[in-house]
Amino acid sequence: MPIVERFLKEEAPDVLCLQEIKCEEHLFPYKAFNALGYTHHAVHGQKGYHGVATVAKIPLTEYSRLDWQANGEARHVGVELGGAGQGLCLDNVYVPAGGDIPDREKNAKFGQKLDFLERMTRWADGIDRPTMIVGDFNIAPLECDVWSHKQLLKVVSHTPLEVDTLQRFMDAHGWSDIGREQIAAPERYYSWWSYRAKDYRAGDRGRRLDHMWGSPEVGKQVTGHRIREDARGWEKPSDHVPLITELSL
DNA sequence: ATGGTGGGTAGCCCA
Numbered sequence: 001m002p003i004v005e006r007f008l009k010e011e012a013p014d015v016l017c018l019q020e021i022k023c024e025e026h027l028f029p030y031k032a033f034n035a036l037g038y039t040h041h042a043v044h045g046q047k048g049y050h051g052v053a054t055v056a057k058i059p060l061t062e063y064s065r066l067d068w069q070a071n072g073e074a075r076h077v078g079v080e081l082g083g084a085g086q087g088l089c090l091d092n093v094y095v096p097a098g099g100d101i102p103d104r105e106k107n108a109k110f111g112q113k114l115d116f117l118e119r120m121t122r123w124a125d126g127i128d129r130p131t132m133i134v135g136d137f138n139i140a141p142l143e144c145d146v147w148s149h150k151q152l153l154k155v156v157s158h159t160p161l162e163v164d165t166l167q168r169f170m171d172a173h174g175w176s177d178i179g180r181e182q183i184a185a186p187e188r189y190y191s192w193w194s195y196r197a198k199d200y201r202a203g204d205r206g207r208r209l210d211h212m213w214g215s216p217e218v219g220k221q222v223t224g225h226r227i228r229e230d231a232r233g234w235e236k237p238s239d240h241v242p243l244i245t246e247l248s249l
Numbered sequence: 250a251t252g253g254t255g256g257g258t259a260g261c262c263c264a
Binding site for chain 1: 252255256257
């Protein structure tokens, strides 16, 4: 909570999407968010692992909790902003990391990650309203989205199979990759640095695993996008940093 | 080729 509070005080977004909240819903720190003015909540959590939450200063209506892995893990919550049945849909997702071995025969988690993306793609086929999907996709699609394309080709998060699977999801709805439309390739853009380094800055071994994608019409309403890379250096940081998109709706 | 760190749960698993 200290880094979340710091971020909300500094940036004051209307809406915040969190992934990996790692708590049951009744243990979510509602009071701390309320005290900062974030009085609207959609929390999909479970004990210990996974879990997502969308909190806002403006009214939201929760409308879905999808299980794209078909195994009961809490990895999605969908809300509507601007009134039920109208306005913008905002889908907050935590794609499975996928384990260490990029082979579904040897590593069930990798297969589950691909299956999750396939179900997400079938969902995207049916979207008929302005929608944003944001979160930890656990895939860095472009060569310039990782510190070394060559060295990460066989590392889960940047394998051609994952990138192709994510591309099929993109094609299903013609998503606008807001991050890369605003910070054009090959400009450096990472959102995650491993904890397994004494100093995350040393070698700058980052990856762009976090994304904010919008329906084509939503992409045209973007008025700003940036990341708070400095948050990686805060006290007790997350290994991910916040992405911020500003829209004129 | 290996293990590195951080976190939650429980005597290990996941990221």
